[in-house]
Amino acid sequence: MKDSNEAKAPMAEQAEDKKAERKMGPRRKQDDTLVRDLRELYSPVLEEPVPQEFLEILRRKRTVPSKT
Amino acid sequence: MSGSPEAAAEPLETLQAPQPRRHGEETQRKLLQELEQLIPRLRRYARSLTRDETRADDLVQDTLIRAIDKLHLFEPGTNLVAWLFTIMRNIHINALRSAKWEREQDPADLELPVPGLQLSNLALRDLARAMGALPDDQRETVLLVAVEGLAYQDAAEIMSVPIGTVRSRLSRARSRLRQLMYGEAEGERGDEG
Numbered sequence: 739m740k741d742s743n744e745a746k747a748p749m750a751e752q753a754e755d756k757k758a759e760r761k762m763g764p765r766r767k768q769d770d771t772l773v774r775d776l777r778e779l780y781s782p783v784l785e786e787p788v789p790q791e792f793l794e795i796l797r798r799k800r801t802v803p804s805k806t
Numbered sequence: 807m808s809g810s811p812e813a814a815a816e817p818l819e820t821l822q823a824p825q826p827r828r829h830g831e832e833t834q835r836k837l838l839q840e841l842e843q844l845i846p847r848l849r850r851y852a853r854s855l856t857r858d859e860t861r862a863d864d865l866v867q868d869t870l871i872r873a874i875d876k877l878h879l880f881e882p883g884t885n886l887v888a889w890l891f892t893i894m895r896n897i898h899i900n901a902l903r904s905a906k907w908e909r910e911q912d913p914a915d916l917e918l919p920v921p922g923l924q925l926s927n928l929a930l931r932d933l934a935r936a937m938g939a940l941p942d943d944q945r946e947t948v949l950l951v952a953v954e955g956l957a958y959q960d961a962a963e964i965m966s967v968p969i970g971t972v973r974s975r976l977s978r979a980r981s982r983l984r985q986l987m988y989g990e991a992e993g994e995r996g997d998e999g
Contacts, residue, residue, distance in 0.1 A: 768984055772933070773952045779930050779937070780953045783853060784846040789863060792845050795870045796838050799877075 833882055840886055841873065847954065851891055854949045855898045865901075869894040888960040891950070895964055936986035944979035947972055 829837065848869060852862035872893050873880075880889055937945055943965070950961040951972065962969040 765984070768988055769980060772980070772983055772987065775930060775933050776937070776948065776953050778927075779933055780850055780854075780949070783850045786846070786849070788842075788845045788849075792866060792870055793842065795867065795874065796842050799874045800835070800838055 829878060829882070834877065837877060837880065837882070837886070838874075841870070841890070844887060844890060845870075847887065848890060848894060851894060851949065851954070852898075854946065855895065865894060865898055868897050872897060885956075885960055887954070888956060888964055891954075891956075891964045932987060933983075936983050939986060940979055940982060944975050944982070947975040948979045948983075951976060 845866065848866045849862060852865040852869070853859065856862045856865055869890060873890055876893070880886065937948070940948070946965065947961060950956045950964060951958065956964070958969050958972045962972045965972070
């Protein structure tokens, strides 16, 4: 009994997803998928360590009294 | 005001040129901190513009130097990302115009919107190729709006185009990406915005 209840939960979620999908239309869903995938596609560069020379540029400015 | 006693008391150099607005030390410290946090996003945008990792980092470096030099012109409370992207784009365009950076690229890299990506996911690989097939202006618009999450108005200002152009570029880019990714015929357009 417990197993069948557990099995129902994902099915219910799936049904909700399909309902939402019908409501928003397949093209809208495609657009949402594209945006999600684009963000994933372009995210690796954000994880790369920042080169020291960039930090050095900022450090130099920090050590110079503000002229601005 | 040049004839006022206050003005007369000022050193000569302050009277000769309009003085930039001064940020306090605390404001400047915060701006530099924000600037540092935005470096990864600057690198991402630079790679999209140049499609070359080395040139992208040169562009980021030039942008940081220019931004720091012009930091007094930034108005706190406005969009720092948009301001930095505008600087970066201007430097990039000037470099292209002066032929400082010739577009000699590996054809394989031209397929990818971000060079050097290691894509194990097939869908993402297809998407990378699809993005690489978009015209530069459309790809840039998609990046600014869909990836960077900038408002249409900010994207328009960065690219120096009317907001309607941002909308139409996005619409065409979406249509093309759907076509390339899902095989949708180019003429099938229903909900373009």
